[in-house]
Amino acid sequence: NKRVIFNFNDNDIPGVPDGMTIDKNGHLWIAVWDGGR
Secondary structure (H helix, E strand, O other): OOOOOOOOOOOOOOEEEEEEEEOOOEEEEEEEEEOOO
């Protein structure tokens, strides 16, 4: 059941995903390595 929920390239986001979590409100947070601006 693999699916893409967010594409870094399509959204011009630099870096690569480096971990993620879901908070108590159900929001997905993604840590990004080498994505500083």
